[in-house]
Structures are given as structure tokens and as C-alpha cells.
Amino acid sequence: MKPNGKIIDVGVPFLLQDTPNPVCGLPNKNFPVPAMNITVDLHEERRCIANIIRIIMNSMSMTLILSILPGLIAGWLVNYLADVLPATRRFSQPVCPQCGTPFRWPDYLLLRSCQNGHSRTVRVWVVQIILLAASIITWIEPPSKLGYFLGMILAVYFGVVFVIDLEHRLILHPTSIFGAILGLIVGMIAHGIQPTLLGGLGGLLIMLAFYGLGVLFTRIRTKRMLALGQEADDEEALGSGDVILVTILGCIVGWPLIWLCLLYGILLGGLVSLLIVLWLIISGRYKTSALMTFIPYGPYFITTAVLVVYFPKFLALIVPD
Ligand SMILES: [Zn+2]
Numbered sequence: 285m286k287p288n289g290k291i292i293d294v295g296v297p298f299l300l301q302d303t304p305n306p307v308c309g310l311p312n313k314n315f316p317v318p319a320m321n322i323t324v325d326l327h328e329e330r331r332c333i334a335n336i337i338r339i340i341m342n343s344m345s346m347t348l349i350l351s352i353l354p355g356l357i358a359g360w361l362v363n364y365l366a367d368v369l370p371a372t373r374r375f376s377q378p379v380c381p382q383c384g385t386p387f388r389w390p391d392y393l394l395l396r397s398c399q400n401g402h403s404r405t406v407r408v409w410v411v412q413i414i415l416l417a418a419s420i421i422t423w424i425e426p427p428s429k430l431g432y433f434l435g436m437i438l439a440v441y442f443g444v445v446f447v448i449d450l451e452h453r454l455i456l457h458p459t460s461i462f463g464a465i466l467g468l469i470v471g472m473i474a475h476g477i478q479p480t481l482l483g484g485l486g487g488l489l490i491m492l493a494f495y496g497l498g499v500l501f502t503r504i505r506t507k508r509m510l511a512l513g514q515e516a517d518d519e520e521a522l523g524s525g526d527v528i529l530v531t532i533l534g535c536i537v538g539w540p541l542i543w544l545c546l547l548y549g550i551l552l553g554g555l556v557s558l559l560i561v562l563w564l565i566i567s568g569r570y571k572t573s574a575l576m577t578f579i580p581y582g583p584y585f586i587t588t589a590v591l592v593v594y595f596p597k598f599l600a601l602i603v604p605d
Pocket of ligand 1: 383
């Protein structure tokens with residue numbers, strides 16, 4: 285390097301080696317020589333920028349074409365399962381949530397309105413966009429050892445549980461059975477049998493402890509409500525579905541990362557609850573809606589599990605060790 289910072293050593297043979305670039309740590313392989321000459325020699329770009337451009341060039345053409353269709357199918361599948369499973373518990377014909385009319389398959393497939401003109405919900409589009417993005421990200425950087433397809437199957441499972449828990453406060457048994465099998469397979473491929481089983485067992489025991497506390501809390505609450513002459517409800521602070529979900533997530537992320545998943549999930553849930561309460565206070569609806577606003581914990585645990593599986597580098601930034 286010259287004192288003015290301009291790189292003069294643009295040695296192409298060095299840049300074509302399959303070794304990390306000392307400037308930015310990105311691998312140097314497969315950069316077309318003319319492109320490298322243009323980027324580095326002609327435009328006097330830094331090698332790091334040249335490598336970023338190389339990665340975008342190499343991945344763009346294949347990635348965009350090959351991952352768009354699976355991404356769209358995955359999004360459609362999450363929407364379909366989240367539409368039919370809570371209602372019928374089987375692969376049935378979806379109905380319009382507004383008028384209850386069964387969708388014609390071509391309309392449903394192409395995300396069109398129902399026969400009575402009710403357009404699809406916002407959730408349908410949000411899910412399509414998120415799963416499409418997930419497909420592209422997973423294609424560019426598949427979760428370690430899992431690869432793209434297992435990564436996408438896991439993404440569909442996470443999506444279905446997330447949406448159903450958020451919309452219905454339910455974690456269904458069919459999804460739990462599927463999740464348990466998937467969790468064992470994913471765990472054993474990603475980190476072997478022992479951390480997988482330990483992770484599942486750890487998640488189960490920690491959640492059973494919380495669940496016990498929740499049952500105790502519910503009993504005290506019911507007694508108080510009956511003593512005050514109010515009708516008792518069967519509201520559970522923590523459902524048995526959450527216990528099963530965390531056991532599955534324990535298998536997927538393994539021991540000891542399940543601790544992190546739980547801790548960050550609870551913190552994230554608390555943070556979002558706080559923001560909702562603040563928003564209710566500001567909008568003057570706190571007294572009427574505060575007790576009605578129930579926040580299921582499943583989505584938060586899934587969010588942290590997604591960070592562990594798909595964005596370990598991001599997680600490494602926020603976790604000191
Ligand atoms: Zn309709």
C-alpha cells in the first residue's frame with residue numbers, strides 16, 4: 285500500500301487463490317480475471333469491495349432463479365397449513381376467512397380473492413415475502429451441515445407453528461409430531477445424538493418447571509376469582525404446547541444453546557409486551573384491552589431458534605461468548 289491508501293498490488297494470481305482475503309476475510313475464488321482487472325485496476329476499487337461484487341455476481345444469476353420458486357412454494361405451503369390445520373386438523377379444502385366459502389383451487393393457488401371478492405389477508409402476503417427471502421438467504425448461506433433443502437423444510441415448520449400460535453394461540457399435535465421427527469433428524473445431522481437428546485431433555489425439564497409454576501399461578505387465580513364471586517376461566521399462562529415446542533427446539537438447536545433460546549425468547553416476549561402496553565397507554569386503550577392482550581410465547585422461542593440456526597454470525601454479535 286502507498287501512503288495515500290491506494291492499493292498497487294493487484295496481483296491477480298493471488299486473488300484467484302481459494303484463500304481468505306487478508307483485507308476482508310472473504311474467499312478469493314472464482315473471480316473472473318477480466319472482471320477483477322476492471323474492478324481493481326480500472327476503477328481502483330479496494331479488493332474487499334471487488335470481492336463483494338464478485339460474490340454478488342457469482343450468486344445472483346443462479347440464486348435468484350433457483351431459489352425463487354421453492355421460496356414461493358414454501359410460502360404458499362405455510363399459508364395453506366396455517367389456514368386449514370387449525371380448522372380441520374387435516375389437509376382439507378381452504379375456506380375464505382371472511383365468508384366461509386370454500387376457495388376454488390386455482391384462486392387459492394394464485395393468491396386471488398374468494399368467489400365473493402374478499403381479498404387474501406395481509407398475513408398471506410407477509411408470509412410469502414418472508415419465506416421467499418428465507419429461501420434466497422438459505423440458498424446463499426445454508427445453515428451449517430443442514431444444507432438448503434433441510435433448511436427450507438425447517439423454515440416451513442417454523443413458519444406454520446409461528447403463524448398458528450400467533451393467530452389461534454394453539455400449538456397443534458400434528459405439527460408437534462412432525463416437529464419432533466424433524467427436530468431429531470436436524471439435531472443429529474447438525475450436532476450429533478448426545479447434544480440433540482440433551483437439548484430436548486433440557487428444554488423439556490426447564491419448561492416443565494415453568495409449566496408447574498404456571499399451573500400453581502392459575503389455581504391461585506381461580507380460587508381468588510371464585511372467592512370474589514367471578515366466573516373462573518381456563519386461561520393458562522403457559523400451555524402444554526409450549527412445553528412440547530421447546531422440547532423440539534431443544535433437539536434442533538442442541539444443548540447448551542437451548543438455554544440461550546429460552547432466555548432470549550423470554551426477554552424478547554417481555555420487550556414486545558412492554559411495547560404493546562406502552563402503545564395501549566399512549567392510545568388510551570390500556571384499561572379496556574390490557575387484560576385481553578395475551579401474547580403467546582411460541583413465536584418468540586421460534587424467533588430465537590431461527591437466529592441460532594440461520595444467523596449464527598448475528599447471534600455471535602449479541603452474545604458475548
Ligand atoms: Zn369470502
